[in-house]
Amino acid sequence: xxxxxxxxxxxxxxxxxxxxxxxxxxxxxxxxxxxxxxxxxxxxxxxxxxxxxxxxxxxxxxxxxxxxxxxxxxxxxxxxxxxxxxxxxxxxxxxxxxxxxxxxxxxxxxxxxxxxxxxxxxxxxxxxxxxxxxxxxxxxxxxxxxxxxxxxxxxxxxxxxxxxxxxxxxxxxxxxxxxxxxxxxxxxxxxxx
Numbered sequence: 618x619x620x621x622x623x624x625x626x627x628x629x630x631x632x633x634x635x636x637x638x639x640x641x642x643x644x645x646x647x648x649x650x651x652x653x654x655x656x657x658x659x660x661x662x663x664x665x666x667x668x669x670x671x672x673x674x675x676x677x678x679x680x681x682x683x684x685x686x687x688x689x690x691x692x693x694x695x696x697x698x699x700x701x702x703x704x705x706x707x708x709x710x711x712x713x714x715x716x717x718x719x720x721x722x723x724x725x726x727x728x729x730x731x732x733x734x735x736x737x738x739x740x741x742x743x744x745x746x747x748x749x750x751x752x753x754x755x756x757x758x759x760x761x762x763x764x765x766x767x768x769x770x771x772x773x774x775x776x777x778x779x780x781x782x783x784x785x786x787x788x789x790x791x792x793x794x795x796x797x798x799x800x801x802x803x804x805x806x807x808x809x810x
Contacts, residue, residue: 673737699803706796
């Protein structure tokens with residue numbers, strides 16, 4: 618594929634991501650995506666044969682950048698493993714505390730498409746969540762934390778729960794509370810290990 622084709626495809630994914638995140642998947646038409654991307658509908662369908670394919674691509678495109686963001690937040694936080702885990706929550710809180718934030722795009726997509734569990738975007742979103750959990754488990758295990766697998770799962774539940782409740786109440790105290798709980802869980806596991 619030519620460089621122009623790659624650029625056009627990326628342009629479409631960026632436009633669709635913004636629209637789907639801002640307005641919801643079902644509320645956004647392919648016409649709206651084409652208009653936002655500055656392409657014809659024919660060009661849009663040349664790159665994506667269906668809306669389902671486009672939705673799945675927008676989720677897949679966010680996978681690695683989102684993981685890298687969490688990895689960076691983790692690496693930038695000084696201190697013990699408990700401090701680093703707590704830092705994920707602190708930095709999440711800072712990044713989501715804006716009026717334009719609409720929640721976790723992966724969770725929102727999965728929720729919006731919950732009645733179609735075989736949808737490729739649902740599978741891509743679930744795979745992202747599993748990759749994040751596996752990364753966290755590795756970080757814990759590499760630092761000698763006992764029960765790293767179970768602890769990583771608990772931390773993911775806290776993080777996703779904090780994200781969801783933050784969306785509902787728009788109150789950072791929920792993210793802060795979850796972060797303190799996460800730190801406590803890690804400190805307890807560290808003492809056992």
